[in-house]
Amino acid sequence: MIVYEFKVKGKEKQYQAIDEAIRTSQFIQNKCLRYWMDNKDSKVDKYALNKYCAVLAAEFPFADELNSMARQSAAERCWSAIARFYDNCKKKVKGKKGFPKFKKNCRSVEYKSTGWKLTLNRKSITFSDKKGIGTLKLKGTYDLNYYDIKQIKRVRLVRRADGYYAQFAIDADARIETQPSHQLVGIDLGLKYFIADNKGNVEPSPQFYRKSEKQLNRANRKKSKKFSQEKKKAHARQSNNYHKARNRYARKHLRVSRQRKEYCKRLAYSVIQSNDLVAYVRRSRCRRLDLNVKGLVRNPQLAKSISDAGWSTFREWLEYFGQKYGKVTVAVPPHNTSQNCSNCGEKVQKSLSTRTHVCPHCGYVEDRDINAAINILRRGLSTVGHTGTYATGDLPSWAIGCGLSSNGESVNVESPRL
Structure with missing residues (x-):
């Protein structure tokens, strides 16, 4: 579909x-x-x-x-x-x-x-x-x-x-046959870097909302100045100027949303085209060991940055392109992927502010996200034989529902070129 x-x-x-x-x-x-x-x-x-x-x-x-x-x-x-x-x-x-x-x-x-x-x-x-x-x-x-x-x-x-x-x-089959690239990759999602892979490549986070925050706040203030509390108490319609300001504010938010979606789509397409197998951290709203994006957003210090990153959108596009081009996408649980040492396997406790992995057991030093990406790929390869049944936990988004989403967004398909 x-x-x-x-x-x-x-x-x-x-x-x-x-x-x-x-x-x-x-x-x-x-x-x-x-x-x-x-x-x-x-x-x-x-x-x-x-x-x-x-x-x-x-x-x-x-x-x-x-x-x-x-x-x-x-x-x-x-x-x-x-x-x-x-x-x-x-x-x-x-x-x-x-x-x-x-x-x-x-x-x-x-x-x-x-x-x-x-x-x-x-x-x-x-x-x-x-x-x-x-x-x-x-x-x-x-x-x-x-x-x-x-x-x-x-x-x-x-x-x-x-x-x-x-x-x-x-109702059409969107699958396209491609030549194998003979490459495997494990990717870790983060805030410092949007993604980091096991080869040491990183992609910086674009932070579309952060860059547009001043314009959004200014448009929101203009909208609020035109809002009448008296009309609200009287259950009367707000003025035309208020609705115009409200529409301008909504357009700015829509632009940021489209920027984020287009970025996630292009990056996911690039990852799928360059690799035959992609291992990534799965996320869910209910499983204890999954990357709970909904729960992480409740953190007041990280909520804005996590929402601005668009992890869920990237994962949906990754799974969609993987199914479309016949590539294997493996979702692995994130438990201890950033804590375990990718060189010796020992667990090294570190806080979220510690961005460099230093193993006291073997002396291995690496960026925290790259170390996690290596662990993700290794864990994905260990379960790749079970991806047909999705025994690692999550069904991909394209398998859950290929119809239109309830809010009017076409999340599982390519965005229109307007």
């Missing part, structure tokens, strides 16, 4: 219609969640939620205006959150189990096989439901003529700070 993304162009009334469709999808999703919460004893499943969409369409005229399969797609979003909660409970995940929450700011609406139609040249798309979206022009460099219409399984309209986008989920 691959996802192509295009920017859509239309009139202001069409954009308002898209917003109305997004609000309707959010309404149906929240109504399905309430229906599940009120009928837990009757064992409500995803099929019952799909049937409940027809009840909502009969009760609310604005819900009936949305395409029937778009309503079912909203119900499926609700069920995916419920199923994730049940799965965490069965696995006895420590801490919060992720109880489904009501959506407040949805940014997308998803259509299945009906409710839309592409033009003959496939440069425009027409939505035929009663929301009045109409025909939208598609702006992008990808060509949909290579694929049959039946291969397009989903179409999603996404609202972002700089406009509206259309995403096409296409």
Whole structure:
């Protein structure tokens, strides 16, 4: 499954219609969640939620205006959150189990096989439901003529700070045969260096957020000055100047996010093309020995730097390109990879501020991250025979779900060239 993304162009009334469709999808999703919460004893499943969409369409005229399969797609979003909660409970995940929450700011609406139609040249798309979206022009460099219409399984309209986008989920094999490079690499993720490999090569952290922080803070102050507490207390709409300032602030954040994503994509592509096997530290939200990115972000001293690094994004792109080009990616647990000596194997305790590994047992001296990368590669090679079953712990991101993500981002596919 691959996802192509295009920017859509239309009139202001069409954009308002898209917003109305997004609000309707959010309404149906929240109504399905309430229906599940009120009928837990009757064992409500995803099929019952799909049937409940027809009840909502009969009760609310604005819900009936949305395409029937778009309503079912909203119900499926609700069920995916419920199923994730049940799965965490069965696995006895420590801490919060992720109880489904009501959506407040949805940014997308998803259509299945009906409710839309592409033009003959496939440069425009027409939505035929009663929301009045109409025909939208598609702006992008990808060509949909290579694929049959039946291969397009989903179409999603996404609202972002700089406009509206259309995403096409296409059932196609993205694998490409490449010549082997006969190279192996182990990489360690860090803050001083974004990645360091076992050969001593390092890639500096770009720190896109840090470099744009002054501009972001300035835009945030301008936005706050235009916010009226009186209107908030009166539940009145804020001024147009406030919403303009808010949009400018959101655009700056969107630019930083795209910079980080593009950097991670290019670096992951380079690593995959240069090596036949890539060993890296796995990360998860629940396993004790995994690199717990979510837990590390709670550290007030490191939260901003960790979020700015984009470790999870890099890992997702690494796994995607590995699957696409037929390369082996091995996720290993990070336990003691930076503490153990890569030369003699003895454990050398050191704090996070100690950036040089000095072994008192064998006298080996190396950068902390490079020492960890050597351990990661060695551990990856010791389990490489089990990568087919992913016995080392994690399924790669491409195997977990190749569809469109709930927030409108196409995390498992190549970003659009706009």
